[in-house]
Amino acid sequence: MSEAARPPAGPAAARPGRGPGRRPGPTETREAILAAARGLFAEKGYDGASLRAIARAAGVDPALVHHFFGNKEGVFVQAMRFPVDPSRLLPRIMAAPAERRGEALARTFLEVWGDEERRAPILAMLRSAMTNERAAAMMREFVVTELFARAGEAQGIPALRVNAAAGQLIGAMILRYVLRVEPIASASEDELVALLGPTLQRHLTEGPPDGDG
Structure with missing residues (x-):
């Protein structure tokens, strides 16, 4: 493939947390958001953790957080699945x-x-x-x-x-x-x-x- 035919390197190539290989799928992205949310809620509580901060900690666009969970309460409910039965x-x-x-x-x-x-x-x-x-x-x-x-x-x-x-x-x-x-x-x-x-x-x-x- 010639240099002219090579696809340009887009923002996804430089996005933090992404190594070479396939792009993370929906399940991986969702779990990354939940992990980031759990950390922020534990550190700052519900009111102190914003959707933008959760998205930033997960390395995703805030629109993806809205897409998966709707709003902050939706993230909270899913992130707070208790680890004990x-x-x-x-x-x-x-x-x-x-x-x-x-x-x-x-x-x-x-x-x-x-x-x-x-x-x-x-x-x-x-x-x-x-x-x-x-x-x-x-x-x-x-x-x-x-x-x-x-x-x-x-x-x-x-x-x-x-x-x-x-x-x-x-x-x-x-x-x-x-x-x-x-x-x-x-x-x-x-x-x-x-x-x-x-x-x-x-x-x-x-x-x-x-x-x-």
């Missing part, structure tokens, strides 16, 4: 002896948060829930309804004590991973399980369930 966590917690359920709950929660990849969307949700009702509703649905409330119903634990257990764990995670307060930020998982387990156990087991007894 409550239906898999609950049997693990409930399999522990009754007198060690608090410890099992604390350890399971800490293992999820201790994984950076799984922690990112949860952090994003927490930051965003402070200022955005949609994010707050999603947090309630996942953490309170899908995980804690289902565990409480299975054991006949009153909702107030279930909420207290949820607050104990979420508060500890905010101190550890959002505010990074020492010494809780650098404490080992075993130390935190020993600290949180007995309190969670009291929430889960003390008193008659739902007025019975």
Whole structure:
């Protein structure tokens, strides 16, 4: 092929993040946008992350973000797919002896948060829930309804004590991973399980369930 017949190098050739070979397909582009969104929502929360910033972090045109997700809420809902399935966590917690359920709950929660990849969307949700009702509703649905409330119903634990257990764990995670307060930020998982387990156990087991007894 002569030089005159060669196709000119267009902007796509110089676009960041694209190596030689075929152009990324729709699935790859969509996943790149979601990964960028998760990072920005975790860092800045819902209100602090713009569609343009998400597009820039993903190396795509903002029009593509609109094309795939419609608006920022659409990106948020898809990006915040939780990396853990409550239906898999609950049997693990409930399999522990009754007198060690608090410890099992604390350890399971800490293992999820201790994984950076799984922690990112949860952090994003927490930051965003402070200022955005949609994010707050999603947090309630996942953490309170899908995980804690289902565990409480299975054991006949009153909702107030279930909420207290949820607050104990979420508060500890905010101190550890959002505010990074020492010494809780650098404490080992075993130390935190020993600290949180007995309190969670009291929430889960003390008193008659739902007025019975």
